[in-house]
Amino acid sequence: xxxxxxxxxxxxxxxxxxxxxxxxxxxxxxxxxxxxxxxxxxxxxxxxxxxxxxxxxxxxxxxxxxxxxxxxxxxxxxxxxxxxxxxxxxxxxxxxxxxxxxxxxxxxxxxxxxxxxxxxxxxxxxxxxxxxxxxxxxxxxxxxxxxxxxxxxxxxxxxxxxxxxxxxxxxxxxxxxxxxxxxxxxxxxxxxxxxxxxxxxxxxxxxxxxxxxxxxxxxxxxxxxxxxxxxxxxxxxxxxxxxxxxxxxxxxxxxxxxxxxxxxxxxxxxxxxxxxxxxxxxxxxxxxxxxxxxxxxxxxxxxxxxxxxxxxxxxxxxxxxxxxxxxxxxxxxxxxxxxxxxxxxxxxxxxxxxxxxxxxxxxxxxxxxxxxxxxxxxxxxxxxxxxxxxxxxxxxxxxxxxxxxxxxxxxxxxxxxxxxxxxxxxxxxxxxxxxxxxxxxxxxxxxxxxxxxxxxxxxxxxxxxxxxxxxxxxxx
Amino acid sequence: xxxxxxxxxxxxxxxxxxxxxxxxxxxxxxxxxxxxxxxxxxxxxxxxxxxxxxxxxxxxxxxxxxxxxxxxxxxxxxxxxxxxxxxxxxxxxxxxxxxxxxxxxxxxxxxxxxxxxxxxxxxxxxxxxxxxxxxxxxxxxxxxxxxxxxxxxxxxxxxxxxxxxxxxxxxxxxxxxxxxxxxxxxxxxxxxxxxxxxxxxxxxxxxxxxxxxxxxxxxxxxxxxxxxxxxxxxxxxxxxxxxxxxxxxxxxxxxxxxxxxxxxxxxxxx
Numbered sequence: 001x002x003x004x005x006x007x008x009x010x011x012x013x014x015x016x017x018x019x020x021x022x023x024x025x026x027x028x029x030x031x032x033x034x035x036x037x038x039x040x041x042x043x044x045x046x047x048x049x050x051x052x053x054x055x056x057x058x059x060x061x062x063x064x065x066x067x068x069x070x071x072x073x074x075x076x077x078x079x080x081x082x083x084x085x086x087x088x089x090x091x092x093x094x095x096x097x098x099x100x101x102x103x104x105x106x107x108x109x110x111x112x113x114x115x116x117x118x119x120x121x122x123x124x125x126x127x128x129x130x131x132x133x134x135x136x137x138x139x140x141x142x143x144x145x146x147x148x149x150x151x152x153x154x155x156x157x158x159x160x161x162x163x164x165x166x167x168x169x170x171x172x173x174x175x176x177x178x179x180x181x182x183x184x185x186x187x188x189x190x191x192x193x194x195x196x197x198x199x200x201x202x203x204x205x206x207x208x209x210x211x212x213x214x215x216x217x218x219x220x221x222x223x224x225x226x227x228x229x230x231x232x233x234x235x236x237x238x239x240x241x242x243x244x245x246x247x248x249x250x251x252x253x254x255x256x257x258x259x260x261x262x263x264x265x266x267x268x269x270x271x272x273x274x275x276x277x278x279x280x281x282x283x284x285x286x287x288x289x290x291x292x293x294x295x296x297x298x299x300x301x302x303x304x305x306x307x308x309x310x311x312x313x314x315x316x317x318x319x320x321x322x323x324x325x326x327x328x329x330x331x332x333x334x335x336x337x338x339x340x341x342x343x344x345x346x347x348x349x350x351x352x353x354x355x356x357x358x359x360x361x362x363x364x365x366x367x368x369x370x371x372x373x374x375x376x377x378x379x380x381x382x383x384x385x386x387x388x389x390x391x392x393x394x395x396x397x398x399x400x401x402x403x404x405x406x407x408x409x410x411x412x413x414x415x416x417x418x419x420x421x422x423x424x425x426x427x428x429x430x431x432x433x434x435x436x437x438x439x440x441x442x443x444x445x446x447x448x449x450x451x452x453x454x455x456x457x458x459x460x461x462x463x464x465x466x467x468x469x470x471x472x473x474x475x476x
Numbered sequence: 477x478x479x480x481x482x483x484x485x486x487x488x489x490x491x492x493x494x495x496x497x498x499x500x501x502x503x504x505x506x507x508x509x510x511x512x513x514x515x516x517x518x519x520x521x522x523x524x525x526x527x528x529x530x531x532x533x534x535x536x537x538x539x540x541x542x543x544x545x546x547x548x549x550x551x552x553x554x555x556x557x558x559x560x561x562x563x564x565x566x567x568x569x570x571x572x573x574x575x576x577x578x579x580x581x582x583x584x585x586x587x588x589x590x591x592x593x594x595x596x597x598x599x600x601x602x603x604x605x606x607x608x609x610x611x612x613x614x615x616x617x618x619x620x621x622x623x624x625x626x627x628x629x630x631x632x633x634x635x636x637x638x639x640x641x642x643x644x645x646x647x648x649x650x651x652x653x654x655x656x657x658x659x660x661x662x663x664x665x666x667x668x669x670x671x672x673x674x675x676x677x678x679x680x681x682x683x684x685x686x687x688x689x690x691x692x693x694x695x696x697x698x699x700x701x702x703x704x705x706x707x708x709x710x711x712x713x714x715x716x717x718x719x720x721x722x723x724x725x726x727x728x729x730x731x732x733x734x735x736x737x738x739x740x741x742x743x744x745x746x
Contacts, residue, residue: 100575107715110531111571232497233540234524263499263724264530274497274726278538281528 003168004055004393013399020051020395023157032153032211047150048444050394053158053165054405054426055449061172064127064135064409065420067319070309072123072411072418075142075296077312079119083110083292093311094304102301103349104294106257108264112281115190116415119290122181122252123411124148124425128322129390136322136387138406140297140305143289144254147425147445148410149212152177152219154447155423170452172422178219180412180419181252185220187414188286189249196249199223199239201230203255203271213254227255232275235282252288260291299348299382300326322387328379336383337374340367343383344435345374358435360386389435394428394446404429406437407448422450477560477706478513480744481667482553483680485723486736492544493729496523501665501712501722502552503527503535508559508567510709515554521545532719533571534712543729550723555744556709563703565685565693568710574687576715577660583716584663586652587633593618594653604659604688608696609703611653615646616701625678625737626717643671643699644682644717650698651684651716660687662713665720667741669707670700677739680722685713709741 008016027046056064081088082099089096099105124145126138155174159166182198189196202213204226217224223239230248231238238245253260259269264277279285295301301308303324309317325332325343336343340359347355357370374381391402409424426448427437437443483502504512517537519525526538541548580586586594597614601607619641626644632652635645647663654661664683671681683697683704695704704710714720727733 096573096575097578100573101579103579105576106531107572107576108531108719111529111533112531231495233542235526235528235538262726263497267718267724275499275538275540278499278526278528278536282526 004053007165007168008052008393008400013395016051016395019161020049023049023051023154023161026157027153030153030211032149047439048430049154049157050403050428050430050444050446051158051162052393052395052400053447053449054392054407055169055451058451058453060133061422061450063133064319067135067317068125068409068411068420069418070313070315070318071125071137071140071305072120072413074305074309074312074317075120075123075140076118076413078308079142079290079293079296080113080117081312082295084113088308088311091311093307094301098300098304099295102295102298104298104301106292106294109277109281109290109292112277114188114280114290115283115286116188118188118413118415120293120296121184121188121288121290121413123413124408125319125411127319127407127409128387129405129407130387131390135319137305137319138322139299140302141408142293142297144256145408145410146209146212146254147408148177149215150445151410151421151423151425151448152215154425154445158447165449169449172450172452174421174423177410177421178216180421181216182220182222184412184414185250185252185286185288187416188288190283190286193249197239197246198250198252199225199230199248201225201227201251201253201255201273203259207254209254216252227271227273230273230276232273232279235275235279235284237273237276237279237285248285250286250288257291257294260287299346300328300379303382322384325383327374327381327383332383333374333378336381337371340371342386344386345370345381345383348380348382356436358386361434386435392426392428392446394430396430396432401432403432404435404437405446424448477558478744479556479558479667479669479707479709480554480740480742481556481709482738482740483551483667483722484736484738485550486547487725488547488734488736489545489727489729489731490733491729491731492546493727493731494543495728496539496541496543496545496548496725497727498539498550498723498725499530500537500539500550501530501534501720501724502550503537504554504556504666504709504711505535505569506567507565507569507710509561509565509706510559511557513555513557515556516552518551518553520549520551523548530712531571532712532714533569534714534720558706558709560706561704563695563705564691565695565710568693568713574660574693577662577687578655578658579715580652580655581716581719583629583631583718584648584652584655585631585633586656587636590632590636590649590652591656593636594656597653598657605691605694607657608654608659608686608688608694612650612696612698612703613701615650615653615698619646619698621673621699623672623674623678626682628718641699642679642682643697644679646698647682647684648716650686650696654684654686661685662693662715663717663720664695664704664710664713665717665722666711667709667739668697668700668704669741669743671741675740675742677737677741679737680711680739681708682717682720683708 394403598607
């Protein structure tokens with residue numbers, strides 16, 4: 001850490017700012033933009049980039065990884081169970097109405113099982129830190145988590161703009177992510193597919209994450225397709241190409257369940273492929289992530305994750321949850337209503353920082369609006385304490401200043417096991433004191449360095465070695 | 477009773493279509509109350525058919541046709557033996573628990589008007605089955621039978637505001653109403669000897685099932701004001717009629733489509 005401090009001290013603020021602006025200019029040029037919902041001009045913006053990287057020590061990372069692997073294994077086991085035998089309900093771990101009354105439990109795909117029994121192939125687990133060894137899971141994202149393109153582009157920018165940092169630190173590489181993702185996709189191909197054909201399915205260029213869809217397809221060297229490019233015939237998925245129809249085995253779909261297949265979900269969907277679920281049910285195609293996964297990352301289920309992890313892994317959850325009040329429970333509701341100015345209230349089915357009350361910074365009117373909403377439909381809400389989130393140095397107008405961050409590592413699950421990519425997306429609340437890191441609400445991103453073993457101190461320059469492609473920026 | 481069923485569905489397109497993809501729920505299964513003696517599905521063009529099941533456990537057939545195609549006729553016919561049942565469903569293929577069928581869908585959302593109607597309809601009932609029978613009779617009395625083809629997309633709330641209702645509309649209102657009582661309820665599509673009156677019916681029949689603890693799923697047909705009996709053949713169940721639809725289809729092509737349905741149900745001659 002001292003090395004980072006030294007670097008910040010050695011590099012003039014105007015130089016840091018120049019590099020930051022250069023990175024942002026590149027992002028704008030590449031089109032790494034997103035649209036903010038609810039803004040009248042609906043203009044595309046880039047997510048602000050912060051030049052000061054966040055650092056994880058090798059030991060910290062090892063502990064985090066173990067917790068992430070355990071959690072994602074449990075998520076997969078839970079999904080396989082809840083759409084199958086439902087042993088967890090027989091065991092009384094969860095109240096059944098929390099599942100059956102939950103719109104995220106999709107009866108349309110009950111009884112269907114994905115190839116190899118893997119449901120959540122790509123998870124983005126949002127973490128916050130409140131102390132040196134205190135990481136908490138804030139949210140599990142097991143549907144179509146986005147942000148991995150920022151992890152990769154941020155690293156590229158850092159390598160280009162701050163090469164000296166990579167001489168100073170032995171940073172684990174993240175650029176193998178597309179290869180690992182493709183490997184994961186191939187590993188879950190239906191049985192019998194010899195050379196599985198994999199594609200990325202996007203809703204199209206109007207989608208706010210379109211850049212990421214095209215970026216990932218491009219980095220993996222596979223086709224980026226829209227619904228109109230795919231046809232299901234005889235329960236088999238085909239892709240139209242200039243060379244004729246090609247059978248598709250694995251689809252990384254970035255379309256929500258609701259729009260996936262108009263014969264099964266929303267009939268008005270123009271983004272989906274008719275017959276896709278039949279092909280999936282017949283075991284002829286793997287969908288990443290599997291349909292129905294929303295029940296695993298639902299905020300109402302979240303509060304039971306420690307019990308869910310324990311039920312499937314047999315051990316205590318290595319990564320704890322943030323304490324959560326389920327407003328559906330009368331006592332919890334009473335506590336929340338009495339402490340609205342202190343807690344964070346979230347819609348069970350909300351995301352992106354929408355439908356959320358941050359008590360300490362909310363106006364009287366906002367608090368009263370939420371009070372009324374909570375009393376009317378308590379089961380739609382959960383609440384959490386406002387955490388003393390860790391801050392990291394961030395370049396602000398006035399120079400370096402502490403800003404709150406969270407962290408989204410990406411966890412891949414294939415038929416050969418679970419792997420955690422050594423890095424992730426650090427999101428930073430750029431407004432002083434703010435705890436909301438969502439890009440739609442004025443958050444930014446920064447690179448996340450995972451240091452390799454034997455580090456933590458500034459290694460003598462002469463001793464730094466190239467580790468067969470695992471370390472970036474060592475070549476001089 | 478031995479029932480002979482013929483169900484024809486014809487789609488005609490104003491311009492030829494490039495492709496048709498349909499999911500058919502047109503295959504009844506054996507339960508303790510019905511035995512499928514013979515059943516055939518016939519399509520009048522070159523189609524690929526694939527059997528499967530949907531999430532509710534219903535038997536489905538995927539139908540794939542590569543165009544150009546300007547019309548298609550799907551015909552099912554067969555004979556089903558039914559028992560003189562008591563309205564309780566026995567031995568059906570159940571994959572989802574009753575608790576799931578408490579959730580509302582856009583088509584079965586209860587309104588205050590439906591809830592009020594329900595409360596007063598069942599007030600004199602003592603046990604749950606009795607209350608549900610009262611609800612069933614009250615709905616039957618509330619509507620004039622509409623013998624036209626049901627309007628796709630009409631919600632329970634919209635149906636309740638009208639005087640005339642198809643079996644499908646009445647079943648939707650019954651389902652919404654039962655759920656206001658905390659009773660799991662679901663839509664059943666199938667066939668009945670008496671539905672719609674007349675010999676040629678414009679649609680398959682639809683009714684409701686409500687779950688009564690200790691008894692199981694009990695069938696109520698508000699369009700007939702009675703429970704389902706040996707005159708009925710169950711085909712598919714779901715949260716609402718859309719989920720149990722006989723044909724869910726998608727076509728690739730411009731233009732309009734026209735649908736014709738003809739259903740006959742009669743005692744089989746031995």
